[in-house]
Amino acid sequence: MSPHKIRLVRLLLILGVVLVWEFYARVFATSSLSAAPSQVLAELWPKVLGEPRVLNAIGVTLIELVVAFVMSVVFGMLIGVLVGLSDVGRRSFYPIVLLLYGIPQAILLPLFVLMFGLGPAGKIAFGFSHGIFPVIVNTIAGMRNVNPLLMHGAAAMGATRFEQLRYVVFPHMVTAVFTGLRLAMTMTLLGVLLAELFVSQGGIGFFTLLYAETFNPSALIALILTLALMAVALNELVRLVEARFSRWKE
Amino acid sequence: MTGGNVVGANAVSARATGVQAPAITISNVSMTFAGREPSQSVHALDDISLDIRKGEFVCLLGPSGCGKSTLLSIIGGMLQQTVGTVSVNGTPVSSPRPDDIAYVFQESTLFPWYTVLENFRLALKFRGIEEANWRDRAMQSLSAVGMEQFANHYPKQLSVGMKQRINLARGLCVGSEVLLLDEPFAALDEQTRMVLGEDLSILLARRGKTIVFVTHSLAEAVFLADRIVVMTARPGKIKASILVPEPHPRSPDFMLTDAFQNIRKELYGLLRDEIRQTVAAMRLARDAQA
Numbered sequence: 001m002s003p004h005k006i007r008l009v010r011l012l013l014i015l016g017v018v019l020v021w022e023f024y025a026r027v028f029a030t031s032s033l034s035a036a037p038s039q040v041l042a043e044l045w046p047k048v049l050g051e052p053r054v055l056n057a058i059g060v061t062l063i064e065l066v067v068a069f070v071m072s073v074v075f076g077m078l079i080g081v082l083v084g085l086s087d088v089g090r091r092s093f094y095p096i097v098l099l100l101y102g103i104p105q106a107i108l109l110p111l112f113v114l115m116f117g118l119g120p121a122g123k124i125a126f127g128f129s130h131g132i133f134p135v136i137v138n139t140i141a142g143m144r145n146v147n148p149l150l151m152h153g154a155a156a157m158g159a160t161r162f163e164q165l166r167y168v169v170f171p172h173m174v175t176a177v178f179t180g181l182r183l184a185m186t187m188t189l190l191g192v193l194l195a196e197l198f199v200s201q202g203g204i205g206f207f208t209l210l211y212a213e214t215f216n217p218s219a220l221i222a223l224i225l226t227l228a229l230m231a232v233a234l235n236e237l238v239r240l241v242e243a244r245f246s247r248w249k250e
Numbered sequence: 251m252t253g254g255n256v257v258g259a260n261a262v263s264a265r266a267t268g269v270q271a272p273a274i275t276i277s278n279v280s281m282t283f284a285g286r287e288p289s290q291s292v293h294a295l296d297d298i299s300l301d302i303r304k305g306e307f308v309c310l311l312g313p314s315g316c317g318k319s320t321l322l323s324i325i326g327g328m329l330q331q332t333v334g335t336v337s338v339n340g341t342p343v344s345s346p347r348p349d350d351i352a353y354v355f356q357e358s359t360l361f362p363w364y365t366v367l368e369n370f371r372l373a374l375k376f377r378g379i380e381e382a383n384w385r386d387r388a389m390q391s392l393s394a395v396g397m398e399q400f401a402n403h404y405p406k407q408l409s410v411g412m413k414q415r416i417n418l419a420r421g422l423c424v425g426s427e428v429l430l431l432d433e434p435f436a437a438l439d440e441q442t443r444m445v446l447g448e449d450l451s452i453l454l455a456r457r458g459k460t461i462v463f464v465t466h467s468l469a470e471a472v473f474l475a476d477r478i479v480v481m482t483a484r485p486g487k488i489k490a491s492i493l494v495p496e497p498h499p500r501s502p503d504f505m506l507t508d509a510f511q512n513i514r515k516e517l518y519g520l521l522r523d524e525i526r527q528t529v530a531a532m533r534l535a536r537d538a539q540a
Contacts (some may be wrong), residue, residue, distance in 0.1 A: 153330060249362075
């Protein structure tokens with residue numbers, strides 16, 4: 001099938017699901033518990049996105065997310081490179097990282113709130129704790145398996161240790177690191193939103209709970225939709241940057 | 251002894267004139283790779299001594315695993331020998347010396363994430379050459395192998411043969427006097443290989459570089475070398491040294507001459523026993539494991 005046709009089929013699938021949902025919500029569902037897509041859209045603007053306090057909350061969440069993500073990337077790559085540089089470092093440190101990575105962090109959430117408070121700091125810290133691990137793990141993985149021939153070649157041409165890192169190891173790592181970045185973006189968002197839902201004084205979590213507890217499903221879904229679109233947009237952004245660094249692979 | 255060898259014994263290499271200090275001196279070099287246990291250590295090279303004149307083209311020929319590439323790595327300072335000394339231009343080698351020695355490997359060592367031109371610039375940068383000269387030198391070397399129109403391609407967009415041609419040009423472009431080639435054509439098909447061999451002969455005739463070339467191919471060795479050093483099965487020793495008294499650049503017609511065929515036959519005779527021995531040793535090792 002041509003790509004064009006495949007896109008058409010995909011569109012029809014989505015349209016079908018939306019129609020089924022619309023039909024179900026209008027005919028069978030309780031209006032205080034669920035809403036049809038048309039009702040959600042009507043609610044989205046101007047009620048939800050037109051409300052300055054909601055916009056402000058989205059802005060705060062976005063800032064929390066960006067700060068947590070940037071911190072994850074900077075510290076994750078720094079730790080990953082430092083650990084990945086030596087065999088001893090990798091073998092002694094890596095198991096610890098994997099062990100920590102394996103702990104379901106949700107159980108640590110109350111501790112984070114206790115330590116960092118109810119404000120943005122707690123959300124950033126929790127998002128950071130989610131985001132940094134994929135970056136570390138993928139950075140370390142990326143530093144391995146460099147073609148030894150390329151390293152030999154560089155050494156024979158007189159490249160210093162730093163030049164070998166800069167021109168051979170780092171470009172080699174790009175693919176793995178971006179896998180880590182995309183994962184980190186998803187995980188950071190998860191961490192920030194989890195913390196928001198757990199306690200919030202006016203952030204996105206506050207409004208999510210408010211809409212749910214006041215039986216306002218269309219506003220709730222509208223807000224969720226906004227967050228989902230935000231996540232997709234951010235992921236695409238990381239992918240665009242990745243494409244810029246991967247031209248040689250085409 | 252064939253006719254070719256007798257003539258060669260009296261003739262100084264066609265390209266080297268006058269008496270001068272050798273470009274490469276290898277004295278009593280032995281190499282043992284330590285294993286986890288003493289019984290696993292591998293004795294790769296045994297007491298190799300060899301002088302290579304400035305401007306000479308020497309082929310190292312021998313059965314697989316005889317230590318040809320190990321010897322090349324030692325000359326290039328990529329490996330440290332267990333015993334003996336290696337000097338290039340009078341100075342002992344203990345680490346890579348890009349100022350004197352360029353290395354071309356079996357597979358392309360072009361960095362896949364940089365374009366051809368960027369690869370050349372990087373080689374010149376590593377070598378410590380002034381940035382103002384990078385572009386000119388890179389383009390000159392590329393046009394010397396007829397690849398200048400691919401300057402902005404990524405290695406992935408080129409065939410294996412083109413990549414190796416560029417790899418070779420990069421080795422020449424840094425301007426080192428000694429060129430070490432580790433089976434540079436091994437990954438190529440027979441026809442590409444012949445064309446590249448011819449090109450190499452022409453290129454080198456112009457520049458008078460000192461070359462050590464590791465190969466498995468008898469014809470390649472005879473076609474390219476001023477002198478062929480035949481090595482024994484492991485541990486590698488020098489079994490014979492055969493001169494090829496034919497001036498460079500050599501035309502493909504040289505391959506049709508009796509002189510060429512005679513040297514090739516002689517090499518084959520020298521190598522046959524060594525190859526048998528290598529195969530027998532491999533069988534023995536396999537049976538011991540079973």
